[in-house]
Amino acid sequence: MAKLPPYTTPAGYTWHYAYLVICGLIFMFLIFPLMVIMPLSFNASPYFTFTPEMLSLDPTGYSLRWYQDFFTNPNWQGAVKNSFIIAIFSTLISTFLGTLAALGLSRPNFPFRTTIMGILISPMIVPLIISAAGMYFFYSRINLQGTFTGVILAHAILATPFVLIAVTATLVGFDRNLTRSAASLGAAPMRVFFRIIVPLITPGVISGALFAFVTSFDEVVVILFVGSYRQRTIPWQMFSGIREQISPTILAVASILTVISICFLTCIELLRRRNEKHRGIRTT
Amino acid sequence: MRKINNINNNQEILTTADGVPLKASLNRALRRERNISLLLVTPLFVFVLIAFLFPIADMLFLSVDNKIVVEKLPRTVPLLADWDETGTVLPDEQIYKALVQDINAGTVDKTILRLGRRLNFEQGGMSSLFRRSVRKLKRLKEPESYKAATIRIHRKWGDLATWRLIKRLSGKFTPTYFYSAVDGGVDKAGHFVRNPENQRIYLKLFVRTILLSLLITLFTIILGYPISYLLATLPTKLSNLLMILVLLPFWTSLLVRTTSWITLLQREGVINDLLVWIGVVDNAHRLTMIHNQIGTIVAMTHILLPFMVLPLFSVMKTIPPNYMRAARSMGATQFRAFLRIYLPNTVPGIGAGCILVFILSIGYYITPSLVGGTSGTFISNLIAYHVQGSLNWGLGAALGTMLLMFVLALYVLYDKVVGLDNIKLG
Incomplete structure (x- = not known):
């Protein structure tokens, strides 16, 4: 696609450039909605659209008031705190359990591997609304509905499949001879684990943990059912904000979240490269 | 670690250094290995069983429970x-x-x-x-x-x-909750009868959910195919860069993307303003593009597009460019070569992407409830309503059971076409 072959006909040229324009439009469709909210979040007036002052680049048309609102409003600050508490604890639980299970499942001769894998990744398969309703009934009955414990457990459940998949991926094609040779050189099983297996799976564990964190941080269906105002997270607050009184503070929050996801994306990409370098895999 | 005791060649059974038959020793070692594997998996298995599968089974049971x-x-x-x-x-x-x-x-x-x-x-x-x-x-x-x-x-x-x-x-x-869930009831003799035409809501909503999901899937192919092809054929450096444009929406919060579409599509929103400014649309007759099916379709196509692009891309990446060159050299036009050579080769990717997008779309709750209004809502919204609003839990559970069965059937299909093991992240 980079260079057109010399036998290209004029129609071929036209089609090629038309195609590039179409692709450009599709990329615009993908990225434009995310970009448009950023300037709008600096709007001085409480509208969701560009005011004439903004279009004429008049400084009075811009302000940081919505960011100020976000950083001072106790509703939002509580949400930020809760989001981090819930995401951190559920990430810890899901990363620990998910990594253990991935190690177990990747060992040779594991019985009923496919079935068990299917069960373990079921939280990713079942539609969220059904998981949310099921947990809502169950947690209400055991008095966990509307508690941090309940929300953290629910999020940990939703996040484990991602950890499991990410760690399993690093163990695919894992050379068993590495552990065997370590053992034959006299390393105890624990030592083999920490010196051979841990360095190999670390990128998978970290990227799984990042996925788990983002899953919990972004999760909005289950928290609406299992959580209450006291466990409000950023998505919870955004959802009720959009439903009830929509204010441009939501745009400020959305812009901040977009910047955070850009950072996450960079982390994941760096990890992926590191993993490939470590294992000597080159993508062409 | 275990040495085979070969000193005495007359002995028929091979033993380890401590005199245990080799076969038994090996079996024991394998058994221990397997036990360790099981032990590693057990905590998560129990966790998922108790905190996830049991609650869901319990909820599904509400759909027939009448005690x-x-x-x-x-x-x-x-x-x-x-x-x-x-x-x-x-x-x-x-x-x-x-x-x-x-x-x-x-x-x-x-x-x-x-x-x-x-x-x-x-x-x-x-x-x-x-x-x-x-x-x-x-x-x-x-x-x-x-x-x-x-x-x-x-x-x-x-x-x-x-x-x-x-x-x-x-x-x-x-069975009455299921009767209600398919818009029916019982007559005096206790037989199932369908409700009058104007009182049927649930089946209609199921059909609407499926139709809208199909439409969204179709749009994601139309939009996803060209850019996947571009990404797969560009030099790695450039395609990695463009890939960010696909991955960024993928990584951005669902609510952020939904908010953006509300900003863009609403009556006083950016797109309407732009159209009025250009003069295509009269100020008094701004387009209604949100709180109806258009809102749901546009926003969800955008949200689910990466799920189509990623599988398509990974399949297209494996198709050698020589196939197309060979077809061209044998006299096929570009279009014909594409239709006969390239397209059939990408069918696995199309299949994987379609099923994935369709499955995700059919169970969607948040976006339809925020931008769907009344005409663009999905079956999930009604399940949520019955669980939290009307408190008719049995009916909510019956609708949920039907949705879950449908999704599971699709997953079996996905497993047959792609294999669940091939699910990749990012």
């Missing part, structure tokens, strides 16, 4: 077994006495009103019947005839339909 009638009317229900519900005679005095005792017993902790609410899902007016009865029966002191007194309190107790309903629902399990 409330037997529980709240423990004296009445056994007596009703002998009453002929097809006849035209009301139950006798004994049953009315049992009913009064049951209601009075349930009044103490007010739980009897729950039964009224349950019966109200099947037939209107039941809730108020029970509320009134609870109020009045308290003052009822040893009447001459329980039957006459009860009917005086509310004439519905003298209505055969009320008793038929109670008798019909006196089993521990009931």
Whole structure:
């Protein structure tokens, strides 16, 4: 696609450039909605659209008031705190359990591997609304509905499949001879684990943990059912904000979240490269 | 670690250094290995089982669970077994006495009103019947005839339909929630009948959910195919850069993307403003693009597009460019070469992407509820409504069961086409 072959006909040229324009439009469709909210979040007036002052680049048309609102409003600050508490604890639980299970499942001769894998990744398969309703009934009955414990457990459940998949991926094609040779050189099983297996799976564990964190941080269906105002997270607050009184503070929050996801994306990409370098895999 | 004891060659059984037969020793080692593997998986397995699968199974059970009638009317229900519900005679005095005792017993902790609410899902007016009865029966002191007194309190107790309903629902399990979920009910003889055309909502909503999801899937192919092709054929450096444009929306919060579309599509939004400014649309007749099906389709196509691009991209990456060159060299036009060579090779990717997008789309809740208005909502929104709003949990569970079965069937299909093991992240 980079260079057109010399036998290209004029129609071929036209089609090629038309195609590039179409692709450009599709990329615009993908990225434009995310970009448009950023300037709008600096709007001085409480509208969701560009005011004439903004279009004429008049400084009075811009302000940081919505960011100020976000950083001072106790509703939002509580949400930020809760989001981090819930995401951190559920990430810890899901990363620990998910990594253990991935190690177990990747060992040779594991019985009923496919079935068990299917069960373990079921939280990713079942539609969220059904998981949310099921947990809502169950947690209400055991008095966990509307508690941090309940929300953290629910999020940990939703996040484990991602950890499991990410760690399993690093163990695919894992050379068993590495552990065997370590053992034959006299390393105890624990030592083999920490010196051979841990360095190999670390990128998978970290990227799984990042996925788990983002899953919990972004999760909005289950928290609406299992959580209450006291466990409000950023998505919870955004959802009720959009439903009830929509204010441009939501745009400020959305812009901040977009910047955070850009950072996450960079982390994941760096990890992926590191993993490939470590294992000597080159993508062409 | 284990040395084979080969010193004595006459010995038939190979043993380890400590004299255990090699076969047994190996088996033991393998068993230990397997036990360790199982031990590693057990914590997560138990966690998922208790905190996820059990709650879901428990909820699905609500869709057939009906023990409330037997529980709240423990004296009445056994007596009703002998009453002929097809006849035209009301139950006798004994049953009315049992009913009064049951209601009075349930009044103490007010739980009897729950039964009224349950019966109200099947037939209107039941809730108020029970509320009134609870109020009045308290003052009822040893009447001459329980039957006459009860009917005086509310004439519905003298209505055969009320008793038929109670008798019909006196089993521990009931299919009635599923009947409601497919827009049906039962006639006097207890057979399934469909509701009149204008009262059918749930099946219509199922059909709408499926149609909209198909449409969204179609749009994601139309938009996803060209850019996947571009990404797969560009040099790695450039395509990695463009890939960010696909991955960024993928990684951005769902609510952020939904918010953006609200900003863009609403009446006073960016797109309408732009159209008015260009002069395509008159200021008084701004387009309504949100809180209807257009809003749902546009926003969800955007949200699910990466799920189509990623599988397509990974398949296209494996197609050698020489195939197309060969076709061209043998005289095929670009279009023909594409149609006959490239497209068939990408079918696995299209299949994987379609099923994935369709599965995700059919269970969507947040976006339809924020931008869908009334015409663009999905079946999930109704499930949520019945769980949190109307408290008709049985019906919510029945709808949920149907949705879950549908999704699981699609996953089996996905497993056959792609294999669940091939799910990749990012």
